[in-house]
Each structure stands twice: as C-alpha cells, then as structure tokens.
Amino acid sequence: MDRHLPFEDELTALLPRLRRFAHALARSPSDADDLTQMTVERAIRSRSQWQPGTRLDSWLYRIMRNIWIDTVRSRARKEKFEAPPEEADSIGVDPTGGMEASMDLQRVMAAMQRLPEEQREVVALILIEGFGYREAAEMLDLPIGTVSSRLVRGRAALLALVGA
Amino acid sequence: MVKDETFFAWLDGELDAEEAARVEAEVAGDPKLRELAAQHRSMQARMKSAFDTILDAPVPESISTIARKPEPQVIDFAARRALARPAWPSLPQWAAMAATLAVGIVVGTMVPQRSSAPVEVSGGKLYAAAALARSLDTQLASAQSNEADRIGMTFRDQAGSICRSFTEARSSGLACRSGDRWQVRGLFAAPEGQAGAYRMAAGMDPNLAALIDSTISGEPFDAAGEKAARDKGWR
Numbered sequence: 001m002d003r004h005l006p007f008e009d010e011l012t013a014l015l016p017r018l019r020r021f022a023h024a025l026a027r028s029p030s031d032a033d034d035l036t037q038m039t040v041e042r043a044i045r046s047r048s049q050w051q052p053g054t055r056l057d058s059w060l061y062r063i064m065r066n067i068w069i070d071t072v073r074s075r076a077r078k079e080k081f082e083a084p085p086e087e088a089d090s091i092g093v094d095p096t097g098g099m100e101a102s103m104d105l106q107r108v109m110a111a112m113q114r115l116p117e118e119q120r121e122v123v124a125l126i127l128i129e130g131f132g133y134r135e136a137a138e139m140l141d142l143p144i145g146t147v148s149s150r151l152v153r154g155r156a157a158l159l160a161l162v163g164a
Numbered sequence: 165m166v167k168d169e170t171f172f173a174w175l176d177g178e179l180d181a182e183e184a185a186r187v188e189a190e191v192a193g194d195p196k197l198r199e200l201a202a203q204h205r206s207m208q209a210r211m212k213s214a215f216d217t218i219l220d221a222p223v224p225e226s227i228s229t230i231a232r233k234p235e236p237q238v239i240d241f242a243a244r245r246a247l248a249r250p251a252w253p254s255l256p257q258w259a260a261m262a263a264t265l266a267v268g269i270v271v272g273t274m275v276p277q278r279s280s281a282p283v284e285v286s287g288g289k290l291y292a293a294a295a296l297a298r299s300l301d302t303q304l305a306s307a308q309s310n311e312a313d314r315i316g317m318t319f320r321d322q323a324g325s326i327c328r329s330f331t332e333a334r335s336s337g338l339a340c341r342s343g344d345r346w347q348v349r350g351l352f353a354a355p356e357g358q359a360g361a362y363r364m365a366a367g368m369d370p371n372l373a374a375l376i377d378s379t380i381s382g383e384p385f386d387a388a389g390e391k392a393a394r395d396k397g398w399r
Contacts, residue, residue: 007307011231019227020218033224040231045311048302048394104214111211126176127208128215133178145169151176152168155204162210164203 024124119154292346306387
C-alpha cells in the first residue's frame with residue numbers, strides 16, 4: 001500500500017522541522033520565520049516539480065537552503081555599499097521581538113551565526129536535522145568528502161563557542 | 165592517530181562495521197580521544213535540545229495558513245449554463261460561429277513574432293505556445309497562486325480529448341489536447357483597456373462560457389481527476 005498523504009498535509013507536517021532548520025541558518029527568529037514562509041510559498045508555486053514518491057523533506061530543505069543562500073548573498077552585496085551591520089545583526093538575538101527565544105536557543109543561534117555559511121549549512125543538516133553525510137551531500141550538491149571536512153571544522157568551532 | 169574526518173564519521177555512525185570497530189578500539193585505548201568524543205557528544209546534545217524546542221513551539225499562523233491548499237478557482241458552471249440558456253436558444257451553432265470569429269479577429273494581434281506570444285500557427289491550426297503551453301501541461305487549477313496564466317476548467321470534449329480553459333495576460337480561451345500539443349479552439353481578447361486587470365476579473369468571458377458549453381461532455385474534472393489526468397500526460 002503506497003498511499004501518500006496529500007501534498008498540503010505532508011507539507012504541514014514538515015513545518016516544525018523546516019522552522020528548526022531555518023533557525024539554524026538564519027540570524028534571528030523573525031528572519032527564520034520569513035525564510036520558512038518564503039520556502040513554503042515557493043514550494044507551493046513549484047509543487048508540480050516535486051515527484052511524488054520521492055522525499056518531500058529533502059526537496060523542501062533544498063528550496064530553503066537555496067533561498068537562504070540568495071538572501072545572504074544579496075544582503076552581502078547591499079552591505080558592501082552601506083554602513084557596517086548593526087551589532088544586533090551579528091548576534092543571534094532579534095531586537096525587534098518576534099518569538100521569544102529561550103536563552104539556550106539564543107545562545108546556539110548566536111554560535112551558528114559565527115560559523116561561515118558553508119559550515120553552518122552542513123552542521124545544521126547533519127548535527128541538528130539528523131541527515132546522513134550522503135543525504136546532506138546530495139541536498140547541497142557537494143562531494144561527500146567536502147561535507148565531512150566542513151563538518152569537522154564546524155564542530156571544532158562550535159565546541160569552542162558553546163562548550164561541551 | 166585516526167584522521168579527524170574518520171574520527172567524526174565514526175562518532176556520527178557513518179562508518180561500516182569493520183572500520184567502526186577499528187576506530188572504536190583506537191578511541192578506547194586513547195584517553196584524549198575518549199575525552200574528545202564525550203565533549204562532542206555533549207555539545208551536539210546541547211545544540212540539538214536547544215533547537216528542538218522549535219519542534220514543540222506552535223507554527224505561526226502566517227506560515228501554516230499558506231501551507232494549506234489555496235482554494236481552487238471555482239467557476240459555477242452549472243449556474244452560468246442555466247442563466248445562459250434562455251439568452252442563446254441555439255447555443256452550439258452560435259458558439260461555434262462566435263469562436264471561429266473570435267479566433268479570426270484576435271489572431272492578427274495575438275500572434276506577433278515574439279517568443280512570449282501565447283499561441284502559434286502550425287499547419288493552419290492554432291496551438292498554445294511557450295509559457296502558455298507549459299502552464300496547460302503542468303498547472304493544476306486546484307493549486308495555483310500567482311502564476312501568470314490561470315487554468316479554469318479541465319474536461320473531456322465529445323471526441324474524448326481533454327480540454328482546458330485558461331486566462332492569460334491579454335486573453336482567455338480554450339485549448340484541447342491534440343497529440344502532444346494543445347490546439348486552441350477559441351481565443352478571446354480581453355476587452356480594450358482592460359488587458360492588465362482582465363485576469364483578475366471574476367467573470368468568465370461569455371463567449372468562452374458558450375464555447376465550453378458546446379464542447380464539454382459530462383462534468384468538468386475535480387481536483388483529483390485533474391491531477392490524475394496530468395500524471396497520465398493528458399491522454
């Protein structure tokens with residue numbers, strides 16, 4: 001019996017995990033929810049490109065990661081010509097409110113922000129989302145060796161930042 | 165000394181049994197490696213438990229509502245048909261004539277030499293082109309948000325071909341499957357001066373409604389039927 005849930009139900013069931021991944025990537029809870037919302041919107045627009053029977057979660061994570069990278073790059077281009085980012089941008093705390101993140105969550109989000117993007121996405125997928133190296137490599141279109149060496153560096157940096 | 169990559173691959177359960185046993189033995193005999201493994205396990209557990217709080221938090225409504233299927237564009241065709249009948253007593257002939265006429269009138273303006281034109285002429289017949297053909301191929305009326313083209317109804321004609329009504333930037337029309345293409349059976353230009361807002365208008369062009377009425381056999385497809393038809397390549 002290969003009975004699939006309707007697309008909308010599967011998508012809805014995956015929202016908490018998508019938000020967790022967004023929080024691991026983004027610099028604040030409100031950015032994370034913007035990222036989640038953009039991901040869901042794009043997923044609905046391009047749902048005909050998803051092949052039923054393949055993993056919806058990997059497909060959604062990939063969409064989110066691509067939107068995040070685009071956002072980070074366009075922000076970097078903008079900031080080159082503008083004042084340096086405010087202090088609040090470089091720590092993982094949202095000064096305008098948004099959802100009130102626990103102290104623990106604020107600390108780990110701040111630590112993730114200190115990692116270079118290419119380490120952050122690998123750490124988020126493997127250590128937090130629990131994907132295997134091969135699955136992460138496929139989602140990121142990277143060789144598995146690259147994923148594993150980025151994970152080593154990301155882990156070492158995190159251990160120094162958040163402690164054991 | 166075990167390589168960093170191998171050590172962490174062991175920690176993450178990525179090694180095969182044989183290699184895992186080898187690293188395991190090496191770590192067991194090395195207090196520094198044992199300490200490193202413990203530190204990393206504890207660090208990962210802290211990260212994970214902090215981020216896992218999001219799994220239990222409610223998803224903001226702004227996100228959960230858009231994840232739900234957007235309401236399909238409902239066209240109350242039966243009601244329209246009931247209204248239309250008294251006004252057009254000999255509907256099929258009239259509709260066919262109107263459709264032919266409309267195609268004749270709009271082809272001159274709707275088929276410019278641009279790749280963005282919604283239709284193209286081939287062998288004396290009019291076919292959906294480029295973006296419109298793609299929309300007809302892939303788009304489901306039950307799952308469209310802000311695409312440039314909107315699909316209205318999908319149904320079979322009396323000969324058994326699948327037909328779909330559509331609205332694009334400057335026109336609305338009906339296209340039916342012919343081989344691997346969508347042959348345009350009728351194309352109705354948006355009223356002058358309304359092109360931009362045309363697709364937003366709630367009402368269906370009465371000429372298109374009449375054409376559908378003379379073409380349709382049975383009931384239009386529901387969302388499941390539409391999807392099944394797409395999955396079978398509109399056969």
